[in-house]
Amino acid sequence: MAYKCFNCQREIDAKNVERRVICPYCGSRIISKSRPPVIKKVKAR
Ligand SMILES: [Zn+2]
Structure with a gap:
C-alpha cells in the first residue's frame, strides 16, 4: 500500500506509516x- 502526503505531495513508504x-x-x-x-493493456484484435 502506498501513501501520499496531501501537503507536500510526496510518496510515503508504508513501513513508515504502520500506525501513525x-x-x-x-x-x-x-x-x-x-x-x-x-x-x-488492450489487446488488438
Ligand atoms: Zn508531507
Missing part, C-alpha cells in the same frame, strides 16, 4: 492512500 500516519517529510497528518496507476 504522519508524513516524515513535513509532519503533516493528512495522508491519502495512493493507488499505483493501473496499466490496462
Whole structure:
C-alpha cells in the first residue's frame, strides 16, 4: 500500500506509516492512500 502526503505531495513508504500516519517529510497528518496507476493493456484484435 502506498501513501501520499496531501501537503507536500510526496510518496510515503508504508513501513513508515504502520500506525501513525504522519508524513516524515513535513509532519503533516493528512495522508491519502495512493493507488499505483493501473496499466490496462488492450489487446488488438
Ligand atoms: Zn508531507
